[in-house]
Amino acid sequence: MKKKRLNYIDMAKGLGILMVTYGHITDIGNPIDTWMSTFKIAIFFIVSGYMVNLLNSYKTISFTGYVKKIFSSIMVPYFAFSVFGTAFRFLLLLATGGTNYRSFAMKYVYATITFRGATTLWFLPCLFLGLILLYLILKKTNKIVIGLTLVWPIVVGYGASQLLSHLKETLSESYFILVSYPILTISKAIVAVWFLLVGYLMYFVLSKLQAKYYRFGLGVLLSGLTIYLSRFSGGIDFNNMALGIHPTLFYVCGITGSFGAILVFEFLENYFKLELFTYYGKNSLIFMATQRIFCIINVAYAGWYKTAHMHSKLNTRYYFDCLAVLVIVLLMEYAIIEFINNKTPWMVGRRKSL
Numbered sequence: 084m085k086k087k088r089l090n091y092i093d094m095a096k097g098l099g100i101l102m103v104t105y106g107h108i109t110d111i112g113n114p115i116d117t118w119m120s121t122f123k124i125a126i127f128f129i130v131s132g133y134m135v136n137l138l139n140s141y142k143t144i145s146f147t148g149y150v151k152k153i154f155s156s157i158m159v160p161y162f163a164f165s166v167f168g169t170a171f172r173f174l175l176l177l178a179t180g181g182t183n184y185r186s187f188a189m190k191y192v193y194a195t196i197t198f199r200g201a202t203t204l205w206f207l208p209c210l211f212l213g214l215i216l217l218y219l220i221l222k223k224t225n226k227i228v229i230g231l232t233l234v235w236p237i238v239v240g241y242g243a244s245q246l247l248s249h250l251k252e253t254l255s256e257s258y259f260i261l262v263s264y265p266i267l268t269i270s271k272a273i274v275a276v277w278f279l280l281v282g283y284l285m286y287f288v289l290s291k292l293q294a295k296y297y298r299f300g301l302g303v304l305l306s307g308l309t310i311y312l313s314r315f316s317g318g319i320d321f322n323n324m325a326l327g328i329h330p331t332l333f334y335v336c337g338i339t340g341s342f343g344a345i346l347v348f349e350f351l352e353n354y355f356k357l358e359l360f361t362y363y364g365k366n367s368l369i370f371m372a373t374q375r376i377f378c379i380i381n382v383a384y385a386g387w388y389k390t391a392h393m394h395s396k397l398n399t400r401y402y403f404d405c406l407a408v409l410v411i412v413l414l415m416e417y418a419i420i421e422f423i424n425n426k427t428p429w430m431v432g433r434r435k436s437l
Contacts, residue, residue, distance in 0.1 A: 091352045121332065193264060391404070
């Protein structure tokens with residue numbers, strides 16, 4: 084079954100990747116970054132779970148066939164970008180006169196083989212493993228199993244967060260890398276299942292609400308609630324299993340922020356094209372995979388700093404500077420996305436370009 088593209092879904096993913104990128108540009112715990120961190124990763128998992136329900140393809144495909152399908156679309160890009168990205172970073176290390184090859188291998192090669200993922204590539208195996216677990220859970224079609232799945236990932240997430248915090252304080256950096264990478268891979272995949280299942284189940288809930296203005300109103304309400312609750316969440320870094328001051332809000336805002344965006348974009352697509360969100364949402368995998376390991380953000384940041392300087396104080400100018408860097412990144416990523424889609428589509432698991 085050919086996957087149907089829905090513009091509002093691509094828009095939601097586009098918002099997610101723009102928030103992820105902006106979060107990599109700003110390094111100050113400002114209110115905008117705090118708000119974005121509450122659902123910028125969750126939205127990808129929830130959208131994926133939502134689409135699993137919408138397409139229903141898992142019901143007609145075997146486990147082996149399902150694994151092959153998502154391996155091609157997720158893990159082929161993971162290994163392709165990991166190989167080229169690691170080679171690029173190694174050449175960069177040589178060009179800058181670096182000599183710490185052991186540390187490099189630990190951080191990039193070990194990260195790749197443990198599925199921890201180098202830089203932003205961690206997201207791909209996390210989604211891959213999460214989708215496999217979701218498939219197995221849904222195949223059980225047991226309410227008890229599904230009910231437990233809404234509980235145990237939260238427990239695992241909290242436990243992993245506490246364990247990693249303890250290990251970081253007690254182990255040396257090299258031993259922490261050795262131990263923490265497998266823990267991060269497993270724990271993040273398990274938490275991802277929670278959001279995937281929520282996305283799957285929420286499709287049923289939202290299908291009961293048909294009136295488009297009510298759906299839009301609910302989207303606005305959920306979005307506003309996310310902004311309000313984010314004030315109490317603290318710093319969230321899901322990549323390193325730091326779930327904020329109140330971890331419960333990470334899960335709550337993941338739901339409210341994601342479905343708020345989905346419902347708002349679903350309404351807006353009837354009146355506006357919003358091609359920026361659609362394009363980068365459609366190509367969010369390439370955007371996610373290339374922005375950090377190939378130093379795209381670093382180059383954009385350095386270029387803006389050299390041209391206009393970068394303010395370090397939290398003020399209007401600082402937000403403008405971050406937005407300017409984001410625009411430069413978008414332009415650079417556009418060229419990369421077009422090249423990969425048209426010249427090397429195999430890197431993203433496709434035989435033909437879009």
